[in-house]
Structure formats: C-alpha cells, structure tokens
Amino acid sequence: MTPPGKEPRRVDRDRVAAAPATAAAPERQHALNLMREMLRIRRFEEKCAELYSAAKIRGFLHLYIGEEAVAVGAIQPLESDDAIVATYREHGHALVRGISAASIMAELYGKREGCSRGRGGSMHIFDAATRFYGGNAIVGGGLPLAVGLALADKMNRRPRVTACFFGEGAVAEGEFHESMNLAALWKLPVAFFCENNLYAMGTALKRSESETDLCLKASSYEIPAWPADGMDVLACEDAARRALLAVRAGDGPCFVEFRTYRFRAHSMYDPQLYRAKEEVEEWKKRDPLVIFEAFLRERSLFDDDDLKRLEEEVGAELAQAVEFAEAGTWEPAAELTRFVYSERAGG
Amino acid sequence: MTAAPNTVRITYREAMRQALREALQRDPRVFLMGEDVGRYGGCFAVSKGLLDEFGPERIRDTPLSESAFVGAGIGAAMGGMRPIVEIMTVNFSLLALDQIVNNAAAILYMSGGQFNIPLVIRMTTGAGRQLAAQHSHSLEGWFAHIPGLRILAPATLADARGMLWTALQDPDPVLIFENGALYNMEGELAADAGAVDIDRAAIRRAGTDVSLIAYGGSLGKALEAAEALAAAGVNAEVVDLRTLRPLDSATIIDSVTRTHRAAIIDEGWRSGSLAAEISARILESAFYELDAPVARVCGAEAPMPYAKHLEDAATPQPAAIVDAVRGMMAERG
Numbered sequence: 003m004t005p006p007g008k009e010p011r012r013v014d015r016d017r018v019a020a021a022p023a024t025a026a027a028p029e030r031q032h033a034l035n036l037m038r039e040m041l042r043i044r045r046f047e048e049k050c051a052e053l054y055s056a057a058k059i060r061g062f063l064h065l066y067i068g069e070e071a072v073a074v075g076a077i078q079p080l081e082s083d084d085a086i087v088a089t090y091r092e093h094g095h096a097l098v099r100g101i102s103a104a105s106i107m108a109e110l111y112g113k114r115e116g117c118s119r120g121r122g123g124s125m126h127i128f129d130a131a132t133r134f135y136g137g138n139a140i141v142g143g144g145l146p147l148a149v150g151l152a153l154a155d156k157m158n159r160r161p162r163v164t165a166c167f168f169g170e171g172a173v174a175e176g177e178f179h180e181s182m183n184l185a186a187l188w189k190l191p192v193a194f195f196c197e198n199n200l201y202a203m204g205t206a207l208k209r210s211e212s213e214t215d216l217c218l219k220a221s222s223y224e225i226p227a228w229p230a231d232g233m234d235v236l237a238c239e240d241a242a243r244r245a246l247l248a249v250r251a252g253d254g255p256c257f258v259e260f261r262t263y264r265f266r267a268h269s270m271y272d273p274q275l276y277r278a279k280e281e282v283e284e285w286k287k288r289d290p291l292v293i294f295e296a297f298l299r300e301r302s303l304f305d306d307d308d309l310k311r312l313e314e315e316v317g318a319e320l321a322q323a324v325e326f327a328e329a330g331t332w333e334p335a336a337e338l339t340r341f342v343y344s345e346r347a348g349g
Numbered sequence: 350m351t352a353a354p355n356t357v358r359i360t361y362r363e364a365m366r367q368a369l370r371e372a373l374q375r376d377p378r379v380f381l382m383g384e385d386v387g388r389y390g391g392c393f394a395v396s397k398g399l400l401d402e403f404g405p406e407r408i409r410d411t412p413l414s415e416s417a418f419v420g421a422g423i424g425a426a427m428g429g430m431r432p433i434v435e436i437m438t439v440n441f442s443l444l445a446l447d448q449i450v451n452n453a454a455a456i457l458y459m460s461g462g463q464f465n466i467p468l469v470i471r472m473t474t475g476a477g478r479q480l481a482a483q484h485s486h487s488l489e490g491w492f493a494h495i496p497g498l499r500i501l502a503p504a505t506l507a508d509a510r511g512m513l514w515t516a517l518q519d520p521d522p523v524l525i526f527e528n529g530a531l532y533n534m535e536g537e538l539a540a541d542a543g544a545v546d547i548d549r550a551a552i553r554r555a556g557t558d559v560s561l562i563a564y565g566g567s568l569g570k571a572l573e574a575a576e577a578l579a580a581a582g583v584n585a586e587v588v589d590l591r592t593l594r595p596l597d598s599a600t601i602i603d604s605v606t607r608t609h610r611a612a613i614i615d616e617g618w619r620s621g622s623l624a625a626e627i628s629a630r631i632l633e634s635a636f637y638e639l640d641a642p643v644a645r646v647c648g649a650e651a652p653m654p655y656a657k658h659l660e661d662a663a664t665p666q667p668a669a670i671v672d673a674v675r676g677m678m679a680e681r682g
Contacts, residue, residue, distance in 0.1 A: 085428075116461070117461070118459060118460050118461040118463070119461030119462065121458055121459055121461045122459045122460065122461065126460070128456075128459065128460035128461065128463050128464060129463070130463040130464065135427065135464065136456070136459070136460070137459070138452075140447055140451050140452075143420070143447055143448070143451055143452060145417075145420070146416060146417045146418075146419070146420020146421050146423070146424065146448060147420055147421075147423055147424040147427070147452060148424060149417060149420065149424060150420060150421035150422060150423055150424020150425040150426070150427070150428065150432075151424040151425070151427060151428045152424070153421055153424065153425045153428070153430075154424065154426075154428025154429055154430045155428060157380070157406060157425075157430060158428075158429065158430075164424075176416060177416050177417060177420070177447070180412070180414035180416055180417030180418075181420070183412060183414065183417070184411070184412065184414060184417045184418065184421060187412065339496075340462065341457050341458045341461065341462035342458055342496045343457070343497065343499075343520075343521050344457065344462075344465045344520035344521050345462070346520070
C-alpha cells in the first residue's frame with residue numbers, strides 16, 4: 003500500500019549507468035595476454051566438440067564459443083584470493099582462473115586426475131586452490147552460494163570479493179531476486195556478472211521476461227548496475243574493474259550485464275530451431291577474437307608472427323591436456339561412495 | 350558415579366536455547382540466521398534474548414527468502430563459518446530444497462572431496478498444534494533419503510541440549526528436526542548437561558516382548574503406550590532412533606533380535622516412509638528372529654487437518670500403538 007501523499011516509486015532508467023566509452027589501447031603485453039586467453043578458450047572448446055563427437059566426452063557439454071571476451075575480461079581484475087562461482091558453461095572461466103587445461107580436460111574425460119576427480123564432469127568444475135566454487139548446473143542456484151561466501155568474508159573482515167557468473171536465464175529464477183536483495187541489504191562484496199547471451203537454452207529473453215533491461219532489475223534492489231559490450235574484451239575488463247573497485251570499497255554488490263552471444267548450440271543435443279542462421283551469422287561478425295585482433299592490428303600491437311606464436315603455444319598446451327586426459331585413470335568403482343561424507347582423521 | 354548429578358528443571362525450548370548460547374559463546378565462527386530469529390525472538394521463542402547477548406551480526410534476521418538464506422549458509426560454511434540456519438517449519442524448507450539437495454548434499458561429492466559444507470539447519474516439524482496442512486507435516490523422512498546429509502531428531506531434553514554442539518563439529522551438513530509439540534515439554538536435566546553423540550540410537554525403556562521404534566514427537570507416545578502395555582502384561586522396549594540418517598541399524602536389529610517383535614511409530618506418511626525403510630532393514634537382517642510381522646503406526650495419508658479430533662486421528666497415538674502391539678501378540682497363536 004502506498005502511504006498517503008506518496009506516489010509509487012518507479013525505477014529510474016537514468017539510474018542505470020551508461021556503458022563506458024571505448025577503452026584506450028592496452029599495453030602490448032596485456033593485449034597479448036587477453037588474446038592468448040581468448041584463443042585458449044576457443045581452441046579448448048573446439049577440441050571439446052571434436053572429442054564429444056569421438057565419444058571421449060559424454061553427458062551435457064555446453065560450449066563457450068562466442069562468449070570468450072566475458073570470462074577473459076571479467077576475471078582480469080580478480081585477486082588470487084577472490085572467489086568465483088560459475089555456471090555449467092564454465093570451461094572458459096576455469097581456464098582463465100588458472101585451473102590447468104589438463105585437469106579440466108581430464109575432468110571432461112571422467113578421469114580420476116580431473117579437477118573434480120571425474121565426479122563432476124563438464125558442468126561441475128571445482129578447484130579449491132583457485133577458490134573456484136563450481137560449475138553449478140541449477141540455473142540461479144549459484145547466486146545464494148556467492149552471497150554466503152561474501153557474507154563469510156564480510157563477517158571475518160576479509161577484503162575479498164566473490165565474482166558470481168550466471169546467465170540471463172537465471173534472472174527469471176526466484177533465487178536471483180532473493181540473492182540480489184540479500185546481497186544489497188547486507189552490503190555484501192559480490193560482483194554479479196550476468197552473461198546475457200539472449201537465450202535461456204532455446205527461450206529468447208524477450209519471450210520470457212516482461213522487462214528485458216536486466217540492469218533495471220538489479221537497480222531496483224539499489225545495486226549499481228551497468229551493461230557492457232560482451233563481445234569486446236576491453237569493455238568487459240573495464241566494466242568488471244569498475245565493479246570490483248566499487249565492491250572493494252565496501253559499498254555492497256555491483257551488477258554488470260555482459261551482452262554477448264553464443265555461437266554454438268546450447269549443448270550438443272540442440273538443433274537450434276529457435277533462432278535464425280542469419281542472426282547467428284550477424285553476431286559472428288562481432289566475434290570477440292576477430293574484432294580484438296583487428297583492433298590490435300590497427301594499432302600495430304599484433305601481427306602474423308604473434309598469431310602464429312600464440313596458436314603454437316595454445317596448441318601445445320591443448321595437446322598436452324588431451325594427452326594427460328587420455329593417460330588418466332578411472333577411479334575404481336569401489337571408491338564410488340567416497341566423499342559422500344568427509345573423511346575423518348583416524349576414521 | 351558417586352552421586353546423582355544436580356539437575357535443573359527446564360523445557361525443551363530452553364534446552365535448545367542453552368545449546369545455541371553455548372555454541373555462540375564457544376565458537377566465534379558460529380552464527381544464527383533465519384526468519385525472525387532476532388528481534389522477534391524466534392517464531393517458537395527458541396532464540397529469545399540471543400540478539401541482545403550476541404548482536405545482529407550473529408543473530409541475523411533474514412528476509413522471507415528460504416532459498417537464498419539456506420544457500421547463503423552453504424556459502425558461508427564454505428567460506429569458513431559455522432552457520433546455524435533456522436527454517437521456521439519443515440513445510441517452508443521446501444522453498445530451499447534446491448539448495449539443500451543440489452548444493453549442501455552434493456558439493457563435497459561433485460567437487461571430488463574439495464569442498465565440505467559444515468552447516469547446521471534447524472527446523473520445526475510435526476503436528477499437534479492445529480496448524481493444518483502447511484505447517485504440520487513430518488517430512489524428515491524425505492531428507493533422510495538423501496546421501497550427504499545427517500538427519501537428527503532430538504526427542505529428549507538431553508538431546509535438545511546436546512545434539513547441536515556435536516552437529517557443529519560435523520564437517521558435513523546436519524539437519525536438526527525439532528518436533529513443535531515438544532517445545533513446552535518440561536523435565537529434569539543434568540545441570541552439567543552438554544554435547545551428546547549423534548551416531549547411536551538409544552534404548553529409552555528396556556523390555557523383552559516387543560520393540561517400539563520411534564523418534565522425535567512419537568517417542569513420548571511410544572513410552573506412554575509401553576506403560577499401558579505393561580499394565581496388560583506386555584513388556585515393551587522403546588528405541589529412540591535419534592539419528593535418522595545414517596540409521597543405527599545395529600541397535601534396531603539387536604533390539605528386535607531380543608524381543609522378536611517390532612512396531613515402528615512414525616509421524617510421516619506410511620507410503621515410502623522412514624518406517625518402511627526400517628521395516629525393510631529388519632526383514633533383511635532379522636527375518637528369522639521375528640515372531641510376528643513388523644507393524645507400522647504412521648501418519649494418516651492425508652494433508653494434515655486443522656480440527657483437533659481429525660489431527661489426533663491423523664497422527665500416531667498411544668492407543669493405536671497399543672492396539673498394533675496387541676495384534677502382534679495375538680499372532681503368537
């Protein structure tokens with residue numbers, strides 16, 4: 003009920019910050035690093051598709067091709083003791099975070115040497131050393147975890163941030179709204195990184211949301227929110243850096259909507275009946291690797307030799323990862339119920 | 350033991366509160382979070398006074414967002430805290446089922462042993478207070494179905510006082526189901542009562558003729574039935590399960606092996622119930638010890654009604670337990 007004399011407040015669209023202007027050209031070493039990271043993801047995912055066809059990888063496999071700029075840009079400003087909560091489309095985030103390609107590939111093979119011992123697979127990559135908390139395959143289910151990780155940091159006065167990645171599909175879940183509210187109410191250090199690739203599996207955002215401006219939704223919880231061009235790695239990095247600065251200042255959470263696009267099918271079982279080929283082709287013109295390479299070449303920060311060297315480095319890492327996964331071992335079925343509960347000392 | 354310990358007169362509610370206070374005093378990582386745990390003092394007044402003593406950081410009122418605050422408890426546990434999350438009733442826990450089943454119970458396993466979840470979730474369960482079909486069910490059997498969780502059902506003052514601390518020492522998620530009808534139960538408790546084990550069932554009344562296997566709100570009814578049976582010449586043993594997962598099969602089987610008869614009392618619905626699981630274990634391990642078929646006295650298979658006489662009829666009562674046992678004794682031929 004509205005108190006007398008007070009109009010119901012409408013969320014002001016102007017309160018949603020504008021996207022930043024095009025970033026300045028980066029230092030060459032940093033530029034090469036961004037390029038390398040995006041290439042690592044691209045080649046890793048292409049290899050995954052190939053290995054899926056070869057039946058080396060099974061289950062659901064969700065590829066990140068087309069969205070590389072988001073993980074690469076957004077993770078740059080994270081410190082080593084910050085935390086990441088990701089989704090089931092998380093190979094890229096895991097690679098950028100520093101989990102070895104070999105242990106991720108071994109996980110996809112289901113081998114004991116995998117980062118989750120073959121218990122999780124593609125959708126459940128976990129790594130304690132880099133504070134990588136999944137690999138969450140319930141849409142929206144990771145958000146409350148991020149809120150709790152941040153709550154623990156705040157209660158312990160630890161200056162850490164939790165970066166929480168989720169797709170735009172999660173915005174329809176109650177857990178999104180509950181988590182936004184809780185994080186804002188308690189001023190928790192969470193960077194909410196929404197990867198808006200326009201489709202929740204096959205359901206377009208405009209077919210599932212009455213309000214399609216996602217920043218407005220976050221803003222309605224008093225959370226500073228702004229969009230970023232998710233195909234532009236520098237824009238992604240810049241938006242994330244601004245968000246993390248604000249979060250580290252202790253003002254509570256921030257929200258960034260990375261506007262991106264998935265070039266491949268949702269998973270390996272998706273005939274893509276829900277979108278036009280022309281739409282996909284249109285977005286491919288803004289391939290994050292292609293546009294960043296062109297941007298760097300224009301500024302003489304990148305040449306054919308660089309590309310050849312990066313491809314070789316990435317190719318070598320990938321070959322070694324596949325070799326490691328192939329050589330990996332199967333956990334004996336006798337250990338099936340290990341880690342249902344913690345193993346206690348002496349017991 | 351040289352002398353009986355000093356005892357204090359206390360209610361189940363106060364025993365729980367003492368347990369919370371002790372946990373908050375002993376471990377700075379412990380905090381309590383849930384709906385109305387602070388200013389209101391807890392829906393059932395369990396946490397009354399704790400806000401004044403420990404402050405709003407550690408006695409943390411939450412919005413009505415079960416999924417978010419249970420999930421936040423999981424995250425905080427992974428972040429090094431020892432959260433106690435209170436859910437007002439078991440029916441409301443369904444709003445957090447995703448977090449409990451898909452995260453709390455699964456993350457240790459999915460992560461290949463990397464991330465354990467030292468979280469305690471407390472909630473009220475059970476009927477007896479005329480709260481009808483959305484506040485009165487006994488769904489602990491559902492949770493006891495789930496690997497990765499430990500499920501406790503304190504039925505005595507000593508367990509209300511002592512299970513929490515032990516649960517907090519567990520590296521994995523523990524759910525404590527407090528039967529709402531027990532909060533006002535009053536009795537004597539040792540003045541120095543403290544932590545108790547959360548692994549074993551307990552024999553609350555030794556007997557020779559039949560094993561009454563109960564837990565939570567049904568324990569008192571089983572004990573009452575046992576007294577009535579004694580007057581009729583049947584010496585019943587009463588087993589308090591205490592921990593619903595993992596079940597202490599050894600104590601159950603040992604009791605049935607001695608008495609040769611078993612009746613299971615479970616406020617949950619009969620079909621697919623905890624009582625069904627216990628019955629199956631008895632049949633698997635002690636079939637040839639039985640002198641009569643296993644009997645079950647369970648909740649009626651209907652949503653919980655409001656009217657008192659209907660609610661009573663829907664839940665196991667001492668008279669029904671007595672009847673079930675008499676039927677079994679008649680099997681003797």
